Amino acid sequence: MAAPLMQVDRISKTFALAGGRTLTAVSDVSFTVEKGSICALLGPSGSGKSTILRMIAGLETLTSGTIRLKGQEIDGPGQDRGMVFQAYTSFDWLSVRKNVEFGMRINGVPARERRERAEHFIGLVGLSKFIDSYPSRLSGGMRQRVAIARSLANAPEVLLMDEPFGALDAETRWQMQELMIEVAEASATTVIVVTHDIEEAIFLADKIEFLSSHPGRLREEIIPDFKPAKRIRNKEQLLELDGFAETERKIMRLMREEGQH
Numbered sequence: 001m002a003a004p005l006m007q008v009d010r011i012s013k014t015f016a017l018a019g020g021r022t023l024t025a026v027s028d029v030s031f032t033v034e035k036g037s038i039c040a041l042l043g044p045s046g047s048g049k050s051t052i053l054r055m056i057a058g059l060e061t062l063t064s065g066t067i068r069l070k071g072q073e074i075d076g077p078g079q080d081r082g083m084v085f086q087a088y089t090s091f092d093w094l095s096v097r098k099n100v101e102f103g104m105r106i107n108g109v110p111a112r113e114r115r116e117r118a119e120h121f122i123g124l125v126g127l128s129k130f131i132d133s134y135p136s137r138l139s140g141g142m143r144q145r146v147a148i149a150r151s152l153a154n155a156p157e158v159l160l161m162d163e164p165f166g167a168l169d170a171e172t173r174w175q176m177q178e179l180m181i182e183v184a185e186a187s188a189t190t191v192i193v194v195t196h197d198i199e200e201a202i203f204l205a206d207k208i209e210f211l212s213s214h215p216g217r218l219r220e221e222i223i224p225d226f227k228p229a230k231r232i233r234n235k236e237q238l239l240e241l242d243g244f245a246e247t248e249r250k251i252m253r254l255m256r257e258e259g260q261h
C-alpha cells in the first residue's frame, strides 16, 4: 500500500502561560491522512482540534512529535498546505477573480495561467456569475466559497479547514457541505477539516479522529464505513443509510462522556 500523504506522529503541544504555568492542549496524538481523502478532527470545545490544524499548517510549533507531508517533516508554513478559516478572509477591495488570483500572483504564476486557474476554481465553487463582483456584496456562504477557490487555486497538497462553515446559517451550511464533497471529488483534493458538528463530520469524512478534552488526546478513530465507496452528494441520502444513526449515536456518547470530564 502507498505511504499516506500525511503522517502525524505522536505530536504534543504545551503552551507557556503567564506566571510560569503551562497548559497541555494536545498530548501524544498520531494519525495518518491518505491522499485524496477527507479527514475530520472532531471533539468537544478545547480538545485541541484547532491547535493540531495550526501545527499541521506550520503556524504553531510542536512541543514534541513530528508531522510529515509526503515524507518531509513540516517546519513552518508552506504553499503545499492551503488554509480556510471560519471567518471570511477575502480581500473586500478586490474582485472575486482578483481574490482567487492573489496567491498565484504572489507565487509568480504567469498571468494567463492565473486567469485560467482562477476561472476554473471559481466555476467549481459555483461563482462564475459573480467573478467580477466584490466580496462585500456577497453572502457569507458565497464569500466562504471564494476562500475555498482561492486556496485550491494554489494547488495545495492538502486543504486545511478550521470550522469553515461554523459561521453560516443551517441551510447554507449543508449546501456548503455538499459543495465540499463535489469540490473534493472534482479536484481530488486531500482535506483535513476541524469541526464539532457530528453530522458534518460523518457526512464529509472518510476518517474521523475523535479527540478527548483537556488535554486533547486521540480518543478514537472512527471510519464511517457504512458509506458507499463513491461519496454521496446529497445529505438526505446519508441520513437514510443503514449505519448512520448508529455512528451518530456512538459519537454523541463519546461527546457526552468527554463533556462530563
Ligand SMILES: Nc1ncnc2c1ncn2[C@@H]1O[C@H](COP(=O)(O)OP(=O)(O)OP(=O)(O)O)[C@@H](O)[C@H]1O
Pocket: 015, 016, 023, 024, 025, 043, 044, 045, 046, 047, 048, 049, 050, 051, 052, 196
Ligand atoms: N496560543 C495559546 N496560548 C495558550 N493556550 C492556548 C493557545 N491556543 C490554544 N490554547 C488552549 O489550548 C486548548 C485547546 O484549544 P483549541 O482551540 O485547539 O481547541 P479546539 O478543540 O479547537 O476548541 P474549539 O472547538 O472551542 O475551537 C484550549 O484550552 C485553549 O485555551
